[in-house]
Amino acid sequence: MSLISITNLTFGYDGSYDNVFENVSFQIDTDWKLGFTGRNGRGKTTFLNLLLGKYEYSGTIAANVRFEYFPFQVENKEQNTLDVISAIVPDYLHWELMRELSFLQVSEDVLYRPFDSLSHGEQTKVLLAALFLKENSFLLIDEPTNHLDMEARKLVSDYLNTKSGFILVSHDRSFLDNCVDHLLSINKTNIEIQKGNFSSWWENKKRQDTFEFAENEKLKKDISRLADSAKRTNGWSNEVEKTKYGTRNSGSKVDKGYIGHKSAKMMKRSKSIEKRQQSAIDEKSKLLKNIERSDSLKISQLNYHSTRLAELENVSIFYGEKVICQEINFTIDQGDRIALLGKNGSGKSSIIKLICGEEINYTGTFRKGSQLKISYVSQDTSYLQGNLTDYAVANEIDESLFKAILRKLDFSRVQFKKDMASFSGGQKKKVLIAKSLCQKVHLHIWDEPLNFIDVISRLQIEELLLEYSPTILFVEHDSEFCKNIATKTIEL
CATH class of the missing domain: 3.40.50.300 (P-loop containing nucleotide triphosphate hydrolases)
Structure with missing residues (x-):
């Protein structure tokens, strides 16, 4: 077991309006089966490329392992599949390859066919078998399910469940649930790691969102109460200030010093309440930081003249x-x-x-x-x-x-x-x-x-x-x- 330590990682693309990651820190155990989730465009593939050393960044990524990325780029798809595997893993042992292919229910004859004659599913399975022939590597598996049918997804998920030492990017809930033991999530404002599969992470997220919503509602009521109080106090202060000068025909003398002091005291109280109100607003802005927008969408399909x-x-x-x-x-x-x-x-x-x-x-x-x-x-x-x-x-x-x-x-x-x-x-x-x-x-x-x-x-x-x-x-x-x-x- 060893650790991959990410410390104060900051990265943004040239010409981009903002950073993809900013001062991100966390650790990954190389024995984990780590699922990786987050909304599109949040930087999942970017993070994998940072681990692979493809981009310059600030901060540190400390690791005592070599990273391998899936899917591999196959330059010459007209080659026999066996030659494609040899190019990816030059020093593999044939019996180990056959063992991995048997786990994935791929017959030996595919090795002697041109790679481009294989179905997308067969290509995916062959390349996964080659990936797990890489020794002393931490594997970065990027969306392997996209060309797999439902039956093949279950097979590959069962296969990955027997392995460890990888990051798996996938959006298929059942697939993740079956083969990961930790989940790395890119949220709106941070990156989190939790023990468990996708379903346990999702339940935790819903509880956290419910708590943040409740805190937000409580804070909104408090802000409203403070705003009303500040408005009333400010109004009282102005009314008291007016009495310094009395009415035009009253002829009575007023203690302007006392009234001015009282007015100033009330104004100070009003300003204090306004300051508390602004503090509450500032606090509110920190809430709901990771709640994902999932507003309902609306469509209006045309009615057809027949059932x-x-x-x-x-x-x-x-x-x-x-x-x-x-x-x-x-x-x-x-x-x-x-x-x-x-x-x-x-x-x-x-x-x-x-x-x-x-x-x-x-x-x-x-x-x-x-x-x-x-x-x-x-x-x-x-x-x-x-x-x-x-x-x-x-x-x-x-x-x-x-x-x-x-x-x-x-x-x-x-x-x-x-x-x-x-x-x-x-x-x-x-x-x-x-x-x-x-x-x-x-x-x-x-x-x-x-x-x-x-x-x-x-x-x-x-x-x-x-x-x-x-x-x-x-x-x-x-x-x-x-x-x-x-x-x-x-x-x-």
């Missing part, structure tokens, strides 16, 4: 001679929230393309309502570039609503000025989801919408879908999301 929107009856889909899926039967009715489940390659995206109107070779019967309006969120975000204003105009959506949704999904106003090409993977996905929520349609179709999206935003999107019950067909490998959202599941 049934689409129907597939004994549908089989082909690519050339290859059968992708066969004899698929289901209907999409208004109000349905349908999870389309199945292993990678089972035909989920092909069915989505068929429903969206793309040219697909199929047999069987497919019916779709006339003039049905669909909003589609694709897996791919690589094409996003330019600013958000031009994007809203090009897609004919309300710019104010679009940006309001992004604000609620934790976009800062600074992001509105940036090129979308510089956004993180999660931020790009949020752009597509916000666009979809702005569109006036009858049916939403989302293909793996949660890839890269942080946990709090996932919970927020869940609440939205449960509150407004839009008709939606989605492919998603986050088992908690599917369990909480789907009214109907179709398994291929």
Whole structure:
């Protein structure tokens, strides 16, 4: 066991308006299975890159281990998989590789196939096996689940549970719960480490948020009371001051010295109360420092003239001679929230393309309502570039609503000025989801919408879908999301 000590770490990108980290200090035990969470854009990947020595920073990072980052960059994907592994781990032992592959249920024959012929899931498993052949290293595993189906996620999670000595960045709650024993969270104003898995961290966070909210309400009442008291005392002081001069026709003499002293005393009391009020306000500003905004979002889906929107009856889909899926039967009715489940390659995206109107070779019967309006969120975000204003105009959506949704999904106003090409993977996905929520349609179709999206935003999107019950067909490998959202599941 050894420790990784981070002391007064401060870092900001050149030209950035503010620092990503400022005077951050904590310690990591190299035997931990450390989950790493935080909202998109908070600096999770940046922190991993700082550990890898890619950026200059102030403060210190003291470690007696070598860091290894996953996923590896594979330069020549046309090579056989065995050659790819040899380039990553030149001195590996073959029996150790076979042991790791067996744990991940990967057959030996993949080693003698070109790497680019493997599915995304197979590639992920092979590279993870190579990663755990690295000895005397602390492993930085950055979002390994993005190309894994639900079954593969459970397998990889079980695999990681047998290991130790890593940081795991993931937004999949079930995945984290199954294979971490500590959680590192990047909050709004600090970094915290807690013992336990994601669920225990989330329960602690909710208790802390509830306490801070209660303290905030108490403080707001105190501020209001102090403000009223200061106003009254200031008013009394002014009234007393006026009596120094009496009324014009009274003819009576007044003790101006006594009244002036009394007025000054009351004014001093008023100033003291104002000072206490300002102190209370200053104290209030320190509260709620880590409560994450999760404001409710609003969408208004169009009503369709018929209950049934689409129907597939004994549908089989082909690519050339290859059968992708066969004899698929289901209907999409208004109000349905349908999870389309199945292993990678089972035909989920092909069915989505068929429903969206793309040219697909199929047999069987497919019916779709006339003039049905669909909003589609694709897996791919690589094409996003330019600013958000031009994007809203090009897609004919309300710019104010679009940006309001992004604000609620934790976009800062600074992001509105940036090129979308510089956004993180999660931020790009949020752009597509916000666009979809702005569109006036009858049916939403989302293909793996949660890839890269942080946990709090996932919970927020869940609440939205449960509150407004839009008709939606989605492919998603986050088992908690599917369990909480789907009214109907179709398994291929």
